[in-house]
Amino acid sequence: MADATPKSGSVTLSGKSIPPPPFRDEVELHPIDASKLGEIQQQLTFVEKIWGNEGVRKTTIVIMLLLVWQFYAMWKNDTLTVPSAVEAHRALWNDIKTGELLTYTWYSLKLLLMGYAIGVAIAGVLSIAATFTRIGRDILETLTAMFSPLPAIALVPLAMIWFGLGATSLVFVLVHSVLWPVALNMHGGFRSVSPTLRMVGANYGMNPLSYVIRILFPAAFPSVLTGLKIGWAFAWRTLIAAELVFGVASGGGGLGWYIYQAKNSLDTPTVFAGLLMVIVIGLAVENLVFRTIEVMTIRKWGMQV
Amino acid sequence: MANPYAAETVNPEPSPDGKVKLGAPLVQVDGVTLEYKTTNHRVTATYRVSFDVHRADRFVLLGPSGCGKSTLLKAVGGYMSPIEGKITLKGKTITRPGPDRMMVFQEFDQLLPWKTVLQNVMFPLRVAKGLSKSDALAKAEAYINKVKLTKFIHSYPHTLSGGMKQRVAIARGMAMEPDVLLMDEPFAALDALTRRKMQEELLQLWEDTHFTLMFVTHSIEEAIIVGNRILVLSPHPGQVRAELNSVPVSDAVAAKNLADRISGLLFGEESRRISHG
Numbered sequence: 001m002a003d004a005t006p007k008s009g010s011v012t013l014s015g016k017s018i019p020p021p022p023f024r025d026e027v028e029l030h031p032i033d034a035s036k037l038g039e040i041q042q043q044l045t046f047v048e049k050i051w052g053n054e055g056v057r058k059t060t061i062v063i064m065l066l067l068v069w070q071f072y073a074m075w076k077n078d079t080l081t082v083p084s085a086v087e088a089h090r091a092l093w094n095d096i097k098t099g100e101l102l103t104y105t106w107y108s109l110k111l112l113l114m115g116y117a118i119g120v121a122i123a124g125v126l127s128i129a130a131t132f133t134r135i136g137r138d139i140l141e142t143l144t145a146m147f148s149p150l151p152a153i154a155l156v157p158l159a160m161i162w163f164g165l166g167a168t169s170l171v172f173v174l175v176h177s178v179l180w181p182v183a184l185n186m187h188g189g190f191r192s193v194s195p196t197l198r199m200v201g202a203n204y205g206m207n208p209l210s211y212v213i214r215i216l217f218p219a220a221f222p223s224v225l226t227g228l229k230i231g232w233a234f235a236w237r238t239l240i241a242a243e244l245v246f247g248v249a250s251g252g253g254g255l256g257w258y259i260y261q262a263k264n265s266l267d268t269p270t271v272f273a274g275l276l277m278v279i280v281i282g283l284a285v286e287n288l289v290f291r292t293i294e295v296m297t298i299r300k301w302g303m304q305v
Numbered sequence: 306m307a308n309p310y311a312a313e314t315v316n317p318e319p320s321p322d323g324k325v326k327l328g329a330p331l332v333q334v335d336g337v338t339l340e341y342k343t344t345n346h347r348v349t350a351t352y353r354v355s356f357d358v359h360r361a362d363r364f365v366l367l368g369p370s371g372c373g374k375s376t377l378l379k380a381v382g383g384y385m386s387p388i389e390g391k392i393t394l395k396g397k398t399i400t401r402p403g404p405d406r407m408m409v410f411q412e413f414d415q416l417l418p419w420k421t422v423l424q425n426v427m428f429p430l431r432v433a434k435g436l437s438k439s440d441a442l443a444k445a446e447a448y449i450n451k452v453k454l455t456k457f458i459h460s461y462p463h464t465l466s467g468g469m470k471q472r473v474a475i476a477r478g479m480a481m482e483p484d485v486l487l488m489d490e491p492f493a494a495l496d497a498l499t500r501r502k503m504q505e506e507l508l509q510l511w512e513d514t515h516f517t518l519m520f521v522t523h524s525i526e527e528a529i530i531v532g533n534r535i536l537v538l539s540p541h542p543g544q545v546r547a548e549l550n551s552v553p554v555s556d557a558v559a560a561k562n563l564a565d566r567i568s569g570l571l572f573g574e575e576s577r578r579i580s581h582g
Contacts, residue, residue, distance in 0.1 A: 196410050
């Protein structure tokens, strides 16, 4: 520039004199070839790679917890109250081998899937109705406001009166525990779909059902998935608790009943084995099923980091 | 397919008395007043706006914020109805959105994030136009190639830059071969260098197919570059201030004069004072 030297002198601000910027010569450089810089990308070390893996870190934590448990139990040396980790796992392994525990688990899972499916289906219908009509929205919002804070387990006595001591009662309670969180999240997800995407959908002149399935549902999928996860967790807890309460008289009996029986015969390692099974299944669904869905959908689509 | 408008509008010839004879317009906006509601107010966005868009026009709606230009474009898109006047496309009143008027929005989130570039372009071809899979694929690939994104055809939108996303949206709109392509400040969220490039590319695309374009912008410069016809709207509520012919940007003097004229129309004495120091 020809006129880089400023014309004005200093200004005074709060009693301090601030001169204009100093004049400097211009510089023009030519960046060197990157190949001469040596390696720009360097491999991480083996340890850095291993420790960078979330699974490895979390597994380490679990192993540490098991060690703490084992040493505490060995120090306490009282199998009736605190069996050691080894004893609990031996009980777990024995009952898996005989197939007993798996039968109980399968019974629980079957009921759970049934209740879950029904709950999710009703939640879907309610959310869609709420998306298209104002009265539908009012209905959904009122119902969720009323029933969402009501613990599913509180409905067990009523379920027993209505449906007796069978699977139907458990499914009823399960539907209640799944329905409201899923509906709440689905509806929230549908509502938060951006106006631009809605307009894009409208632009294609699709019919309402096609619009819901092909635009609204995938666009709201992060929230829907959150709802499904919360619904799953609620259902799982509710089921085990409900089985503890009235598994006693029901014909089949699930994991809750297994734990209850073990308690009655003061077989504490088996109680622990039942609890471990509950944890293992919870973890498996969370980390295998939901994680896989997440990776294959919303992470791939960049809707969640 | 027989096009009743092609012969009439592509090449308007002067009639014997020396006046230009125009055919029937493609889009006709006739005395349109638009309103939208906020929580407490009913706001008039445009007041009795009239203009005609002809086939192959690059028709720019230009005005400062608050002149209702986006609202007007949305009304042509069928997203809202005028409370007075009417908007017609090929003589038929517009009542709802439809794939004969494809919209390109300003927002980068207008692409469906769960679909790849190719799937995004193919989707409306399949659901709205009912093309077979192979036809939709061929057409989508051709238009993606036109916007120079063939390399990214299987990428998901979140991996693309803003400019690339807008190019996908343009390809998606053009692939539908709509009667009119509606663009609502499509380059406003881009950086200045990318915007320049996109404007040039848009003009090249137009050279190829002579599609009809309605383009909303608040930039006088962009209006002159993109449009052949510029509707200047005054704000609060939007009313037509002028309808001007653009000039080639290569003619720097004419472009500068037109820009000055438009800012005079929009900002009156105020702008003259500024530009004359």
